[in-house]
Structure formats: structure tokens, C-alpha cells
Amino acid sequence: GAGVSQSPRYKVAKRGQDVALRCDPISGHVSLFWYQQALGQGPEFLTYFQNEAQLDKSGLPSDRFFAERPEGSVSTLKIQRTQQEDSAVYLCASSPDRSVNTEAFFGQGTRLTVV
């Protein structure tokens, strides 16, 4: 079935390189979330979109992190000048609306390794 798709699944970047991570949410889903998950930890919130509007970016760790969702569907998380501490799994999730009474659907994530 059509779930949340993330690409690439794995990315190795040299320190200082820019990377772009893609998320294809479930078609028609209004809400889109990005999370960062370090090894052995729970996912940590990065940013939230309602359609094309980025309503919450309070979790972005620095100005090197940038996310967009220009047409309210596909989203891209960009990390500039990657550093070793950026190594993590980046998870994308979507949900049909903004209600707290609905579930979110997560992708399998992109594992980023900065060397």
C-alpha cells in the first residue's frame, strides 16, 4: 500500500557537505512532521507543516537545518555543512489532519552518517 516514503534510505556524507532528505507523505495528508532519532534514543521533534505552511520549527537544532514543503505534499529536509553530530536517523510522519484524535504514519527513515 502507499505509505510514507523516504529517500534515500541511507546517506553517507563527508563533514561539511550539504544533504537533502526527501519525504513523500500519504496523499492528501495535511500534517507532516520531521523527527531526528539518535542511536538508542527516542525520536526528537524537528519541525511541523500544515499543508505548505511551516507552523513549528522549534526543534531544528541550528540554522544549518532547513525544511520546506512548497506545494503541501512532498517535503525536503536540508542540512548544510554537515557535522558528525548530525549523524542520526531522520524520520518523516504524516497524518490526515491536525486533530489529536488521529494517528500519524511514519516512514522508515533516512539513516545519515557523517564521516
Next chain:
Amino acid sequence: DAKTTQPNSMESNEEEPVHLPCNHSTISGTDYIHWYRQLPSQGPEYVIHGLTSNVNNRMASLAIAEDRKSSTLILHRATLRDAAVYYCILRDITSGTYKYIFGTGTRLKVLA
């Protein structure tokens, strides 16, 4: 943000029931209680959620204390495929984005 507290790990025998506890003493009246689980190398997967009343679905049951300060996820017959990290999460309605705030979860080990 309201926080949840879960045991770091639990073990269960296959085909036996499992009760996974969660404490959320600072829960507000409008916070929904959500449970997700994460299998190795996968993204989190929805299990169940509720507000005040106990809830049942094909995967599990959710028992919510009367004062809502704690809840228990019940897997009725654990299988090896249920081995995962289980997260108890409160949906933050006040932030305006209803983001999920994950803790470190409970790692469930199922013994054959």
C-alpha cells in the same frame, strides 16, 4: 509539555499477556494518550490511543486510570513479532501543532 515515564525494559514469554505501564502525572484534561511501537530499523508504528475510557483494537488494549495519571498497554498474547520499543506519548494540544513528544520508551523482549 507533559511528560511520561516508562520502565526501560521488560521481558515476556511468548503467548502470554504483557502489561506495559506508563506514568503521566502531569497530564492535562485534553491530552490524548497515544502508544506507538518501533521495530528494529523501522519507523514508529501506531498501536492505540485514548482519552478517558479504556480502548480495544485488533493489536492491543489500553487501560486508563480513573485519574488519568497512568495507563497500561496490554498485549493479550505476545508473539516474537511484538519485540519492539514501545512509546507512551501525550499529544500536546497546547502547542498548536499537536507534536508527539517521545521519551526513551520500554524495550520489550519476548522469549520463545
